[in-house]
Structures are given as structure tokens and as C-alpha cells.
Amino acid sequence: MKAIVPYKIKGGKSRLSPFLSPSEREKLAEHMLDDVVSTLSGLEVSIVREEGLNAVLNKIIVNSTEPVLIIMPDLPLISVEHIQDIISSKEDVVISPGRGGGTNILFLRSPSTFRVDYHGASFLKHLQIAKDKGLLTRVYESFYASCDIDEVDDLAELIIHGLGKAAEYLRSIGVSLQIMSGRARVKR
Amino acid sequence: MKAIVPYKIKGGKSRLSPFLSPSEREKLAEHMLDDVVSTLSGLEVSIVREEGLNAVLNKIIVNSTEPVLIIMPDLPLISVEHIQDIISSKEDVVISPGRGGGTNILFLRSPSTFRVDYHGASFLKHLQIAKDKGLLTRVYESFYASCDIDEVDDLAELIIHGLGKAAEYLRSIGVSLQIMSGRARVKR
Structure with a gap:
């Protein structure tokens, strides 16, 4: 089974810029990617460029004969158990929503019958695409899987719940909770 | 089994004030309470005042001989299945976190051995209290149970995922998604 992780090598996480320097944002993104990849053991992991994401992914999935898991690299609270639960689902499509209508994890049992449409409220778009194609869908709703770290307030979730490298890194640069x-929320 | 819902009758949901009028906030709060209470069928539901919450709750639980479920009234995305899953847990304490370290749902199998400490990062405090008292704890992490509707951005989750009265009310007053x-996020 293939796992695909879209990743922006340089200049990502710009919405954290009021709080973290460019090099800190880059290091945090790397640690989050590490945390995510460590949950994918046993899967064939490909990292693809985030630019032109829909075209890149649709080109991959249209010819895929095996199931595909598409997972965002900024989900440092997910665990092996989440991934195992998702990929053992019987449904054709599993969608795990993020805050504000995002799609944080998408599992496609028969990828070639699906087309992805990320950006905007992609959770609703992916539900509709699955419905239009007559695919059985499971909404995998998990707080930890919903926590994509994009905005400064999201960092609080990482400090409160995080057990991996990204949380350790944040704490090491003096980020703590402001009660x-x-x-x-977070302070330094 | 007893379910306790802390509720502020007047002037609640002040952080929604940039977006909703006082009467709209009051109506939304009532509809959310309705949605929550409808998931508690079969339980003996008590609504308590939100003011002085810790003292009120600790007075109740210290003498409780049966399990107690404490659930916030602003969780319009929870369902009967969440509640059944939580109250059938084998652990002594079940804590369901909200955004920013809150405790959205707290289930106490032997309430008299516990003391609540709401406000601030109560999720971490409740974990610590359970640990100090040697109680087995389950973290019940659910995206839908994490969505307490407190801030304007939270309303987007209600529009995207909501199926109950609160979501219907929001849509009826012209709140929709801004992609x-x-x-x-939400707009009107």
C-alpha cells in the first residue's frame, strides 16, 4: 500500500510567522514530517511537492491499482493506531477532516475511481465526489487527526497533547502554554 | 446514571459577539443545549449554573454513589454514539479534550473519589488529578467532541458538520461558509 505525503520543502507554514522565525518554522515542519512518517511504517512512503497538488495526486491515483493513503505532513498528534484503523476500514473512501473543512487524511481503496480536489473546503468536496461516484465513505473523525498545525493557536495543541519530535522541538525553543x-494559547 | 450540564442562562457566548447579536447568541446556546440533551436519553439530566462551577460540581460528586457524566452544553456535533462509547468505558475516568486544553466531557465511574477543576487547561489538570488518585484514565479524543462552539471561527465547524438544531438555526439566520x-470561516 502506498502512502503519499505532500510537502513544501521551503517557505512553508507562513501562517506561523508572527510567532516563529523562518528557520524555526522549517525545523518544526521537518519534525512534524518525521512524526507523521514514523506512523507509516510498513507502507511505501512517497513525498510529493505541495505545489500543483491536485494535478500531481490525480496523475498518481488514476493509474494506481493498489490502495493509496494521502496524509498531510503537519499532523504531529497522529499515531500508528490511527493509521491502522483508517487503512483497515472496509469502506471505499475514508476522509479525516481537519479544522475549517480541510482533508487531513484521505484513504482510497480503489484510487483510480476517485479524483482529489484539495484546497478550500476539501472535506465537503471529497464527500461529494465520493457520493457522485457511488463510493461508500467513512468519516474518520479524530481530534488528534484534526489538529493540523497551521496557525499560531494550533501550537497549543502540540504543547498540550504532543509526545513526538515536533512537540519536543517546540518546548526546546521555549514555547509554553499561556493559561x-x-x-x-502559546507564549515564549 | 446522572448527566450534569453546566449552563449559563443569560449573557453566555460573549466571544461570539463580533458576529452574532445578544438574542442570536442566546438562541444558538439554547439550540446547542437541545442538541446535547437529545444525546443523553436514558440518563437523568441535571442542568446546573455555570457560575461557581467547580464548587457546585464538587458538592454534587462528593456524595455521588453512581457514575456521573459532566458534559458542556456547547457541543452540537456530538451524537448518541459518542455518549454510549464514553459511558461504556471500563476506565475510572474518561476525559474528552476540547481545543486549547479544555475538558468537554468528563465521565466519572466513582465520582466521590474525584475532584473537578474546570477553567484554564483543565484537561491537563484532570489528567493529573486522576493520576494522583491512582485512577485509570481514558482520553476520549474525538474531533466532534472537541468542537465546543466558543469563538467565531468555531461556527464554521457547525456549518460544515452540523446536522442538528443549532446548525439549522445558524443557517436560518444566513450564516454560511467563506471559502x-x-x-x-463564516460570513453572513
Whole structure:
């Protein structure tokens, strides 16, 4: 089974820029990628460029004869158990939503019958595509799988729940929790 | 089994004030409460005042001889299945985290051995209290159970995933998704 991880080598995570320097953002992204890849043991992992993502992925899946797992590289809270649970699903398509309508993990049992449409509210688009093609779909709703680390407030989730390299790195550069009356946020 | 729902009758949901009027916030809060209570069928539901929450809850649980479920009233995405899964857990304590370290759902099999400590990063505090008391704990991590509707951006989750009265109400007052390059947010 193939796992595909879209990744932006340089200049990613720009929405963390009010809080982390360019080199810190790059290191955090690398550690998050490490955390994600470490959950994919036993799968054939390919890392693809994030630029032109839909065209790149659709070119891959149209000719795929084996199941494909597409997973974002900024999900440092996922574990081997999440991945095993997702890829052992009986449904044709498994979609794990992120905050704000994103698709954080997409599992395609018969990839060649599907077309991906990332960006915007891709969760809703992927549900619709599966429905239009008559594919059985499972929504895999997990808090940890929903936590893509894109915005400064997301870093709090990594500090609170993280056990991997990305969380360790954040703590090592002095990021800690700011406890307030509402949600905890981060400070340095 | 007893289910306790802390609720602020008047003036709640103030962090939604940039987007919803006072009467709209009050109606949304009522619909969310309805959605939550509808998942608790078969349980004896008590609604308690949100003011002085810890003292109120600790007074109740110290004398409880049966299991107690404490659930926040702003979780319109939870379903009967979540509740059944939580209350059938074998562990002494089940904690379901919200964004920013909150405790959205807390299940206590032997309530009198526990003390609650809501506000701030209560998820971490409740984990620690359970550990200190030698209680077996399950972290029930669910995206839908994590979605407490407190801030304007949270409304997008309700529009995207909601199937109940609160989502229907939001749509009826003209709230819809604003699809952007990052996460979808709401507009009217």
C-alpha cells in the first residue's frame, strides 16, 4: 500500500510567522514530517511537492491499482493506531477532516475511481465526489487527526497533547502554554 | 446514571459577539443545549449554573454513589454514539479534550473519589488529578467532541458538520461558509 505525503520543502507554514522565525518554522515542519512518517511504517512512503497538488495526486491515483493513503505532513498528534484503523476500514473512501473543512487524511481503496480536489473546503468536496461516484465513505473523525498545525493557536495543541519530535522541538525553543480564561494559547 | 450540564442562562457566548447579536447568541446556546440533551436519553439530566462551577460540581460528586457524566452544553456535533462509547468505558475516568486544553466531557465511574477543576487547561489538570488518585484514565479524543462552539471561527465547524438544531438555526439566520485559501470561516 502506498502512502503519499505532500510537502513544501521551503517557505512553508507562513501562517506561523508572527510567532516563529523562518528557520524555526522549517525545523518544526521537518519534525512534524518525521512524526507523521514514523506512523507509516510498513507502507511505501512517497513525498510529493505541495505545489500543483491536485494535478500531481490525480496523475498518481488514476493509474494506481493498489490502495493509496494521502496524509498531510503537519499532523504531529497522529499515531500508528490511527493509521491502522483508517487503512483497515472496509469502506471505499475514508476522509479525516481537519479544522475549517480541510482533508487531513484521505484513504482510497480503489484510487483510480476517485479524483482529489484539495484546497478550500476539501472535506465537503471529497464527500461529494465520493457520493457522485457511488463510493461508500467513512468519516474518520479524530481530534488528534484534526489538529493540523497551521496557525499560531494550533501550537497549543502540540504543547498540550504532543509526545513526538515536533512537540519536543517546540518546548526546546521555549514555547509554553499561556493559561487564560478561555482556551490556552502559546507564549515564549 | 446522572448527566450534569453546566449552563449559563443569560449573557453566555460573549466571544461570539463580533458576529452574532445578544438574542442570536442566546438562541444558538439554547439550540446547542437541545442538541446535547437529545444525546443523553436514558440518563437523568441535571442542568446546573455555570457560575461557581467547580464548587457546585464538587458538592454534587462528593456524595455521588453512581457514575456521573459532566458534559458542556456547547457541543452540537456530538451524537448518541459518542455518549454510549464514553459511558461504556471500563476506565475510572474518561476525559474528552476540547481545543486549547479544555475538558468537554468528563465521565466519572466513582465520582466521590474525584475532584473537578474546570477553567484554564483543565484537561491537563484532570489528567493529573486522576493520576494522583491512582485512577485509570481514558482520553476520549474525538474531533466532534472537541468542537465546543466558543469563538467565531468555531461556527464554521457547525456549518460544515452540523446536522442538528443549532446548525439549522445558524443557517436560518444566513450564516454560511467563506471559502478561503486556508481554513473555511463564516460570513453572513
